[in-house]
Amino acid sequence: MKKILIIDDEVNVALLLSKFLTRNGFEVSTASSGTSGLEYLKNGAFNLVLCDFRLEDTDGREMLKQIKTHYPQTGVIIITGYSDIKMAVELIKMGAYDYITKPLYPDEILNTITKAIETHHALVESNDTSSSNISPINRKQALSGIVSGTSKASRELLRQIELVAPTNYSVIILGESGTGKEEAAKSIHLNSPRHQQPFVAMDCGSLTKELAASEFFGHEKGSFTGAFATKIGHFEMANGGTLFLDEVGNLSYEIQAALLRTVQERKVKRIGSTKEIDLDVRIIVATNENLQEGIQKGKFREDLYHRFNEFTIYMPPLRERGNDIMLLAEYFLKMSNQELNRNVTSFSPAVVECFMNYRWPGNIRELKNIVRRAALISEGNEITIKALPLEISNYKTPSFDYIGSTEVQEVKEPKHDLKNAALEAEYDTILKVLKEVSYNKTKAAEILNIDRKTLYNKMKAINIK
Numbered sequence: 115m116k117k118i119l120i121i122d123d124e125v126n127v128a129l130l131l132s133k134f135l136t137r138n139g140f141e142v143s144t145a146s147s148g149t150s151g152l153e154y155l156k157n158g159a160f161n162l163v164l165c166d167f168r169l170e171d172t173d174g175r176e177m178l179k180q181i182k183t184h185y186p187q188t189g190v191i192i193i194t195g196y197s198d199i200k201m202a203v204e205l206i207k208m209g210a211y212d213y214i215t216k217p218l219y220p221d222e223i224l225n226t227i228t229k230a231i232e233t234h235h236a237l238v239e240s241n242d243t244s245s246s247n248i249s250p251i252n253r254k255q256a257l258s259g260i261v262s263g264t265s266k267a268s269r270e271l272l273r274q275i276e277l278v279a280p281t282n283y284s285v286i287i288l289g290e291s292g293t294g295k296e297e298a299a300k301s302i303h304l305n306s307p308r309h310q311q312p313f314v315a316m317d318c319g320s321l322t323k324e325l326a327a328s329e330f331f332g333h334e335k336g337s338f339t340g341a342f343a344t345k346i347g348h349f350e351m352a353n354g355g356t357l358f359l360d361e362v363g364n365l366s367y368e369i370q371a372a373l374l375r376t377v378q379e380r381k382v383k384r385i386g387s388t389k390e391i392d393l394d395v396r397i398i399v400a401t402n403e404n405l406q407e408g409i410q411k412g413k414f415r416e417d418l419y420h421r422f423n424e425f426t427i428y429m430p431p432l433r434e435r436g437n438d439i440m441l442l443a444e445y446f447l448k449m450s451n452q453e454l455n456r457n458v459t460s461f462s463p464a465v466v467e468c469f470m471n472y473r474w475p476g477n478i479r480e481l482k483n484i485v486r487r488a489a490l491i492s493e494g495n496e497i498t499i500k501a502l503p504l505e506i507s508n509y510k511t512p513s514f515d516y517i518g519s520t521e522v523q524e525v526k527e528p529k530h531d532l533k534n535a536a537l538e539a540e541y542d543t544i545l546k547v548l549k550e551v552s553y554n555k556t557k558a559a560e561i562l563n564i565d566r567k568t569l570y571n572k573m574k575a576i577n578i579k
Contacts, residue, residue, distance in 0.1 A: 116231050117159065120144045121151035121177065122166040122193070131164065131218070138224060148172035152180060160188050161231050162211075167194035167201075174205065182209040189230045193218070202406075203288055207270065207428045222420070229283070229424060260297040260445075260478055263438035267430035271298070278425045279305035284377075286422050287400040289429025292479030295400035296360060298429060303356040308396060311355030316348045319361035326369045327385060331376070337386020349382045349393055356396045362422070363403035363414060374418045397422065432474040432481060439469050439481070446482045447497070450489035458489045464499045472509050475574040544572060 118140045122128040128144045135142045143160075145151035148169045154160070163181055167174035174192045181190050192205050195216045202213040211230040214223060261271060278285060279302045287295045296315055303313045321329060332347030348357060365373065376382050377397065381390045399422050408414030432439060443461065451458060461469070465488075474480055488501035499507050544562065551557040559569040 115139065115141045116161045117141045118227070119151060119154050119160045119163045121148065121163060121169065123147060123170050124166070134220060148177050151177065155181065155185050155188070162189045162191065162227060164191050164193055167192050175208065178205060178208050178210055191226060191230055203428050206426050260294040260442065261301050263435055263441055265436040265438045267434050268438050271427070271430065274427050275301050276305065278302060278427070280307065282396055283424040284396070284422050285398045285425045285427060287398065287427045287429060289402060290431050290477055291402050292477035293429040293431055294478045295429050296358060298427060299356070299358040299398045299400065302398060306356070306396070308355050312352050313356050313358065314348050314352035315358040315360065317360050319364045321365070323366050323368065326366065327372060330369070330373065331382050332384040334384050334386035341386070347382065347384065349376060349395060350391060352395050354394055356398060359397065359399040361401060362399040363401045363405055363408055367413065367415070370415045370418050374415060374421065377418070377421050432477045440466060442478060442481055443469060443485055446485040447489060450486045454490055456489055457495060458492050458497060459495045460497070462496050462498045465497055465502065468499065468502060468506055468509065472506050540572065
């Protein structure tokens with residue numbers, strides 16, 4: 115019988131949960147404080163802990179830290195009264211299996227608990243066998259390059275990939291643009307029993323409403339104007355393997371409904387056909403958007419979100435990966451030498467200092483492009499500061515100015531050339547408009563006569579947060 119510890123200072127909630135889980139075959143203990151919860155853990159082994167985020171004597175972060183440090187084979191689910199995607203990402207990063215908001219729905223929490231226990235059982239087994247179910251060749255292919263590293267953030271990323279890869283769980287990969295979400299998805303696929311089957315990637319951000327159904331499900335010849343030949347959809351192409359859906363938050367609500375039916379029934383029907391095709395597809399999705407916020411605004415289906423969210427992986431931004439920055443730079447330099455037939459062997463100390471101090475708003479994608487460009491224009495065997503773009507070579511560690519509750523990050527640049535003068539003028543204009551509209555980015559974009567995405571990109575480029 116699996117043992118669960120509930121830590122919650124709301125006695126009624128703990129009692130109801132305990133009765134419900136006991137009826138469903140679990141052995142349940144309850145504690146009303148963090149201190150008593152840790153005493154329970156000290157005196158007996160538990161498969162899973164359900165811990166309320168707000169306790170009288172501590173909070174969920176501290177409890178999670180204590181449990182993962184002293185009882186690493188115990189799974190943890192955090193329960194809270196409000197939804198916050200940033201907190202969810204932080205807790206998952208720290209090792210929580212999941213994050214559930216109140217009110218608690220019986221089917222949802224039972225499903226999450228069951229999966230959490232299965233996952234941590236798989237982790238114990240994989241630790242006992244030293245991941246012997248992953249072949250050395252696939253492991254080397256899957257865990258090299260972009261998703262590997264020595265930093266704490268990278269080690270946690272690799273741990274999660276190795277944990278979920280052998281399962282058949284659907285996965286949501288969270289992270290900023292350019293952090294390597296597709297590479298993480300490929301790593302999961304290559305470390306899974308499906309590694310000899312297709313890995314099919316699909317960019318949902320570039321799909322129009324008209325094309326989306328055809329791209330997902332395919333169509334028969336003559337099924338609509340312009341359908342001159344039969345087309346196989348991405349689900350069918352990935353059958354037996356893994357389908358990776360990037361920027362899934364951009365899908366229209368209508369397409370989400372059709373997608374939900376396919377994911378639930380594991381069957382697909384081409385447009386214009388009456389024949390249903392059975393599917394055996396693992397789905398991994400990625401997003402840099404807040405899907406829970408999209409659910410609240412009616413832009414993303416909650417039922418589809420829960421179908422995808424069997425396991426969540428957080429991709430750390432490059433600025434959180436410390437010494438991995440130079441490991442990745444050397445990796446991209448080696449790739450660039452092969453691609454460009456060059457023999458650039460190193461980075462100058464000044465370049466290393468620049469790379470380590472820069473904030474990398476474009477993350478790994480930006481680093482890759484900078485290294486490729488520098489390898490191309492460098493005259494000798496070493497990349498020097500002259501080979502870097504001005505926004506990096508002139509970058510200074512930012513200072514902070516607080517305006518109300520909004521943090522504004524300023525970059526002090528030299529003012530002796532036109533490019534820097536233009537950047538400073540643009541910075542001042544954007545910041546002035548944002549203040550005038552109380553940081554409403556939609557209104558600011560209208561006043562500046564640019565679209566919202568362009569405004570986001572400019573704010574990121576000139577470090578306004």
